[in-house]
Amino acid sequence: MKKQHKRKAVKNFKIKKTYRSGKSQNKxxxxxxxxxxxxFGFVTPDEDQPAGPDGMDIFIPANAVGDAFHRDRVEVRLTKAQKGSRPEGEVIRVLERGKTEIVGTYVRKKRGGWVFPEDTHYDRIIIVPVQDTNGAEDRDKVVVKIRDFGNRYENPVGRITEIIGHEGEVGADILTIARSMDIPMEFPERAIKQAERVSDHVIEGDLAGREDLRSWKMVTIDGPYAKDLDDAVSLTKTENGYILGVHIADVSNYVQENSALDREALKRGTSVYLADRVIPMLPERLSNGICSLNAGQDRLTLSVIMEMNQDAVVEKYRIVESVIRVDERMSYPDVQRILELSGKATEYRDTSNQEKDRSGEISEPERGGKNGIHVGDSNRDTTMSDEELLSRYADYISMFCDMLDLSLKIRQRRKMRGAIDFDFPEAKILLDENGVPTDVLLEKANDATRLIEDFMLTANETVAEEFSKKEIPFVYRVHGEPDPEKIERVLEFVRKQGVKIEKKKQFITPKEVQQVVESVKGTGVESMISIVLLRAMQQARYEPTCDGHFGLAAKYYCHFTSPIRRYPDLQIHRIIHDCIRDRMTPEKIQHYKEILEDVSRQSSMTERRAADCER
Structure with missing residues (x-):
């Protein structure tokens, strides 16, 4: 029965002859x-085995893949390895299977059926004999466990272990994408139990050694429906400038290193924000509860308190363990309206940009119809009139105006040093009550979103510089220089569009890229040129070495401000605590040196996975 199914499915594929090369390299x-x-495919050699110039990946033609599947660890033989060109090879054998369960769409046949993988990295149909269909119906989204990987002549064979839902069913397609990318959907029982044991309020013992900032005026500013509130801000105007406080949820107080919660958080790496749901890094009891900086509740935090002069230069700062009590839970739309009504806003548009990794339901936009693309505000809070809004937050209006003044100065300083600002609107998919997409809304940044971004960037840079200069093991956010050949091809294309480019040296600088972006703003080619420049940039990543951030034109940078939804932030919070409490012993330093490379690699991988899923 099994062979009969295999032969029938293979008719749909062109079987090529075994790969041969002119001269084998025997390597x-x-x-x-x-x-x-x-x-076809590519093999990324193990770190100690560069295959060609600069360790280029090995190209594997379709007829040389053998029975290798995406993410398998394999042994390859080089068949072409000429200088200056990508090496080629053929798979000799599979050493370790990277994945044994595939998510896809089941198509019923007379005897059993086929599963078409959701992930396009898999090019082969999986045969499911009739006894292994597990009750799946035609066009169901399923998980199939492979029991025979086949070969270049025969398709793999598997059995269906789970039915996710039917094609077109509410939520089924999104769940299928998440499952196909190995994003964990459920928390292990041990992690859930640990979360349940955490107190839902701050206990007295946790206050020891912390600065009490509960009397400080401070707010959170997020999308109106966000529930995992990582950061609060405070600002005091002084004779000499400003005292800016960035207060970040102290998640590490509740998630102990190497606990079940911690292992699961590292496995997930980040929260994933989809059109109809959030897949959190931490159980909701923590992410939306004791860790979230909810207004009126005592919360444990790590605070960066920065004294800045009139030009927004950080002259002094402290990084402290603290306890806070947020006064008001503000939304981006409300703060933007307050700035507009106060005559302080830099632009008067009814728009808002809820950060892409913030959770929230999305309401129907005020303008625009069904099944179109519009620029608007998906989060506008219309429950208060302008007069009611100004009255409700009268005690905070001057602080918001001071925040905007400081934000503009910070942004100008960042621009002067060459930071690149690709101001792309963010697309939001709007769903009806049945989870069916009805509209696409393009949201653009405004003063309220930018001021939070500016304050978070300032805190991240301050923390990164502190620990880099201390030479303490740490996790940094790194963005390398673009590849010279790649950027040169892009610049040649840009020149052909009539854009003047000044490039003084062999390697382009962030400021030179910024000047190109600025020169095309408001023109018909702005979007196209911004996109090609962005694609020429390297992908940012996490590293245990401080190698700078090209896009921000920053020598020091890390991610410190979002420990509820990003693991690197949680990791460096532990390091900061160890330094504050004089626990950074030689043994601890060695421990961090041993783990941070793996933490960085895992965090970078899960970030890319989440981004692919969210797209």
């Missing part, structure tokens, strides 16, 4: 195979 390497929907 064998090991690495991880990345598949492609067109049948």
């Amino acid at each position: 064998h390497l090991t690495g991880v195979f990345s598949g492609n929907s067109r049948g």
